[in-house]
Amino acid sequence: MQPVATTFFFYFLSAVTVISGIAVITRRNPVHSALALIVALLGQAGLYLMLYAPFVAGVQIILYAGGIMVLFLFVIMLVNIERAQKEEQFNKQWIVGIVAALALGVLFVLVYMKGKGLFPQTVAQLPEGENTQGIAMLLYRDYMFAFEIASLLLLVAIIGAVVMAKKRI
């Protein structure tokens, strides 16, 4: 499955992602933010597909959009939002924050401009048809230990979440 009309889809997906990203941080209602974030995540999954990374795209959809965001929506529905919506949405240091973040952005761009030549110009040959198999090989051979640690991390997270969210255990 070759990516087609690369230029169009790249700009389209990037626009979707960035615009939804803006929506995430500007919406008053957290549910709207969450929905915008889901759109951003799906757009990003599309970008992954264009980067010949279908497995990561699949994981992005199934875990991020289908799992984590459902958790977010659940929590948003559980905590009262009516009052929070009427309050001031941005904190007092918002100007400082935006200036700092934009400075960071400028820094990024500068670094990219300077360091453009450092990237290899040739694209690595990644056979798309064996992406999943390749990831499996790496994950269960080279990164076995990290994988186990990650599972432990998830276990700890589960226990932690239960401990904190439960009224009485």
Next chain:
Amino acid sequence: MTERSSHLELEQADKTYLDSNELIINMGPQHPATHGVLRVILKLDGEKVLGTECVIGYLHRGVEKIAENRTYTMFNPYVDRMDYVAAVSNGLGYCEAVEKLLNVEAPSRAKYIRVILTELNRLASHMLWLGTHALDIGAITPLFYTFRDREEILKIFEKYCGARLTTHAFRIGGCQYETYDGFEEDVTKFLKFVTPKIDEYEQLLTTNRIWVERTRGVGVISAADCKALGVTGPVLRASGVKWDLRKAQPYAAYSDFDFEIPTGQSGDTYDRYLVRMQEMRQSLRIIEQAVGKIPDGPIMAKVPKVMKPPVGEVYHSIEAPKGELGYFIVSDGSTQPYRVRVRPPSFVNLQALDQMVRGQLVADVIAVIGTLDIVLGEVDR
């Protein structure tokens, strides 16, 4: 009993679902599972029921008051409108109560006809209960099966007295109508027809895993609690008390027949289901015996045209499909009763709802309302 969860509390029903432990939900009066216009205010902790309050009276028609302005005969059809799915039983109780007041006894042929019709009515009532109860728990098919078979009973009623639901089948002192030609054959045919059908219902439900899981251990009530709350009928018997007015204080011709009182042990919804299924089989037995030895003779005792019972009072109760149905009638010697008080089984049994559902889940409330087998016409009168 429950502390009053007043309307005020309903107003300030929490703004946050997480933080406050209690959520108050209004179930009914327009709710598909409350069997009419019962309104139940549920106090919930998540899905767990902390307490209930029944709000009744949406179907109140003042039946007891109407009685005071009607003659004894004129009031007879009104009682059919209380428990409209078991109208025959209601009529039987009223007629026998007035007969007791008048010191009249119905002839034995009339008594046999009464038994047959009342037991058929019990079957019809239990069938309706089974269908709706199963529907509440999510099994849709039994409803259509039971309605198909209940139809046969209603056809017999229709042939006998012209009405299907509110039959007004009996009169004070006996029966108005002689049985139609082929009544016995019809009833025998029906018995043959319905016996395998009851097996069919049991096949659908009794060993169905989901049904058992949904009903076993749900809405448990102990025998002592039943007695304390005045609960009667299958609900009481499922808790292990062998109490059936047909045996305890035989009326009509019940002393002539051989039948058993099915009882349960645990007093949960599953036992109540089993008890009612057994009762249906016992009813078939009674009908079979009654049809076999129905005597000849008059169907109406000598009753004065204008009834003026002597001054006094009477309490007569029968075993209606839902429990003890009692009539307390005070006569002042005139043609109209001074006071009629009905002890409806549904009303009394409904009291047990709160006790049965506390600590259970919302879905169980539905199952318990179904298993109590209430008819709102009778609760509100």
Next chain:
Amino acid sequence: MLDYITSYLKSDTTPGQAGNFFWAFVYILLIFLGLSVAVIAMNWLERKILAHMQVRLGPMRVGPHGLLQPIADALKLLIKEDIMPAEADPVVFWIAPLIVVITAFTVFIVVPFGPTHAVTDMNIGVLFMLGVSSLSVLGIVTAGWASNSHYPLIGALRSSAQMVSYEIAMGLAVISAVLMTSLNTDGTGTLSMIGIVQAQQAQQTWFIFKFFPLGLIAFFVFAVAMVAETNRAPFDLPEAESELTAGFHTEYSGFRWSLFFLAEYSAMIAVSSIAVTLWLGGWMRPFPHWLTGETWDLVFSLFPGVTFVLLALITFYSTIRMPKHPYFRVQTIGLAGFGAVLGLIGLLLFVPPVRDRIQDIYWFAVKVAGFMYLYIWYRGTFPRYRFDQLMKVGWKVLLPIGLGVLIVTGILGVVLS
């Protein structure tokens, strides 16, 4: 241009892989139309079959034997007033049904109706299907929240909890099937939907019979989880009529509600397609390795035509049995016409080139239809689970079984290879 169109017909890949947009769009259109027809037919069939299970007739008035009833219903839903609760969140209320419907349809682009009959084949086919179908939870949660009412909210929370927990059991069952694909001669497994069926072809068995009874148990886990996943009886708690009136879509009416309806049925077809692909050999005809040879090929290739001719004969039989009253004349003619159309399709399916092209699709559809019948049968038979019991079944029964099957399959795979 013509070469472009015909080039795909000669190729042996899906249009997506061949990069043939024309055919990709044709397939998308066909799937969309086919799904809509399937949902309409399913609606009618469900009502009819359920009715006959419950000793009643079902729809009989609109058209002969109620054949036009779904169309009448659809029309009614389309022209109904569109009601939105005053306190609802308008944007989210509007988006929610769209999310559900789009996810339900998107899934179908990787469903292989035949070795070349799919929009595309992805390296991550199964993962994609599971992922996209799990997105419908979002639609349900937002629908419940946007209605701004207690019952829909509880219904939505219930159903999302249910779908999220059953997804795990479902995923485990799927993984064991994917593990089975790695038992090919070349030793590499695949997540691609077409690859999975080809693995079954190569191993000469449906995965339901693989390592008997392991495949069967995994299939069972999946079959239960998929019913829960689509919120159908006996797991239809989110829509428990007797408890929550209609669950998350209580406040929806008219066209929006029909979108939920459409999504529910296409989700049913989607999960059934996964089950058929993973365990029941996808597009393979029965006994492809026992009953081989030209004769058997011919016999099985006649099946589609025979099915339609049989349907046509049944229709003609009902036409004869229609009441002979002028009132029914139009209906009788209509029914005869319907029968004639079915018969013509049947005859068309006997023509050799069509016959060979339609084979795979036919067998796939037949297997999916079997699942659809099961869904209806469940609905007619089972009472509803309670919420805690539902969770118990998901977490304490299906999850351990799924894990066990996965582990044993893995061990067997290693031992045998």
Next chain:
Amino acid sequence: MVPITTLHYLVVAAALFVLGVIGVLTRRNVVIVLMSIELILNAVNLNLVAFSRLYGLHGQIFAIFVITDAAAEAAVGLGILIAFFRNKETVNVDEVDLLKW
């Protein structure tokens, strides 16, 4: 048209990162702050996957680990949020000014 190179993806990732940082630094609602963190993690993921196009699959493995971390972080973060909300009846970050309550 300019062909799409890795740099393009990096610019998109940078934009997302900046958006995430703005969200974290300026919003008061904890839920949205958490979502902004997800945005930042995603920007990193996009970088990793874009580089994996040049250097091989290792970047994608890292992306998967980042997603795992994101799941753990979301679970714990939302757990804290619920505990916090239950005690303080608010979801604003700048009201989290006590170490103990």
